[in-house]
Amino acid sequence: MKLTINDSWFLTLTFIININLINTEVHENGYILYCPCMGRFGNQADHFLGALGFAKGINRTLVLPHWVEYRFGEVKSIQVPFNAYFQVEPLKQYHDVVLMKDFMENEAKEIWPSERRIVFCYMTRGENESCNAKQGNPFGPFWDTFNIDFIASEFYGPLHYDVYHTNIAEKWKEKYPPKKWPVLAFTGAPASFPIQKENINLHKYLHWTSEIDNLANKFIKETLPRGSFVGIHLRNGVDWVRACEHVPKSPLLFSSPQCFGYRNEYGPTTAESCFPSKNIIIKQLRRVIRSLKDVKSIFVASDNHHMLPELRETFKELQVEKYHENNPHVDLAILGRANHFIGNCISSFSAFVKRERDVRGFPTSFWAFPPSKKSFHHDEL
Numbered sequence: 001m002k003l004t005i006n007d008s009w010f011l012t013l014t015f016i017i018n019i020n021l022i023n024t025e026v027h028e029n030g031y032i033l034y035c036p037c038m039g040r041f042g043n044q045a046d047h048f049l050g051a052l053g054f055a056k057g058i059n060r061t062l063v064l065p066h067w068v069e070y071r072f073g074e075v076k077s078i079q080v081p082f083n084a085y086f087q088v089e090p091l092k093q094y095h096d097v098v099l100m101k102d103f104m105e106n107e108a109k110e111i112w113p114s115e116r117r118i119v120f121c122y123m124t125r126g127e128n129e130s131c132n133a134k135q136g137n138p139f140g141p142f143w144d145t146f147n148i149d150f151i152a153s154e155f156y157g158p159l160h161y162d163v164y165h166t167n168i169a170e171k172w173k174e175k176y177p178p179k180k181w182p183v184l185a186f187t188g189a190p191a192s193f194p195i196q197k198e199n200i201n202l203h204k205y206l207h208w209t210s211e212i213d214n215l216a217n218k219f220i221k222e223t224l225p226r227g228s229f230v231g232i233h234l235r236n237g238v239d240w241v242r243a244c245e246h247v248p249k250s251p252l253l254f255s256s257p258q259c260f261g262y263r264n265e266y267g268p269t270t271a272e273s274c275f276p277s278k279n280i281i282i283k284q285l286r287r288v289i290r291s292l293k294d295v296k297s298i299f300v301a302s303d304n305h306h307m308l309p310e311l312r313e314t315f316k317e318l319q320v321e322k323y324h325e326n327n328p329h330v331d332l333a334i335l336g337r338a339n340h341f342i343g344n345c346i347s348s349f350s351a352f353v354k355r356e357r358d359v360r361g362f363p364t365s366f367w368a369f370p371p372s373k374k375s376f377h378h379d380e381l
Contacts, residue, residue, distance in 0.1 A: 062096070
């Protein structure tokens, strides 16, 4: 069928109208922005899933923030676009999202001009009656990435983020209707930490980019011998040693609920689960390897000491490897593909792997969990 000039004009006009209707609907619902300003990637990922659930609950489009990274030798944090690591389209299967760059370039000038930029926080942060949204690192560098300054602060307490068990979503809508407040920009993530149980399954919408996928698959194919492999995560840096000292007084430390429950219904958090000894690591690895068929290699991800010499000495018949570059995202992708993964109960990095493996239906276990009777007795002392 041959289109006339009038037909072409009509189709073009229809397309423009439809696009405008979609944009108007998004405008009417409003947006959520936030700075992922707590911790490194594992914590930020926990917060992201919580923010995604919160955005769905109050029916606002979530602006996908840049990931905040800290690199050796850099004074300020580095902001990495969300889609450098994850695909955007799968997230849209759950809820409306938009990249921060696209929002600032295409929407902000119209609905969130510089003279209307108010930042949200639960209560005052800092010395004066303000959120002090750009005070410190990474807060300042994050908002400066898009030249965002705030003219005022809005304190939203006592509102909270649990949209699953209360009518708080309606209270957010009543207090901050999108027509008056088109953008809710938070100093930190509108989410709890550790991740709320109801948001865990949202991980199925997080899909690595083809670049990350390809790097992980290439490493497995070219470096690890054919056969099964066990992936392990060793958290043993100096900062982690200090963090583990707080276990006795912090029963819900970091991501510990993934093992011990949100009310410690599976027992008290143990020091060994936070910082397992070499003996525990070796013993548990042997047990897992015996339970699997055709194990040929061990893949190690760590923030500090990969224990390659020790593991190679103990498991002489296996190939023990780490990724050849410092790339935690590829580490995560490789661990997600292991035939079995052993992680750290307390670590949000391990929690990310656990969630991804649950989506795939792959098995996961944790160091020193369930704890031995000896561990319980030691902690009680």
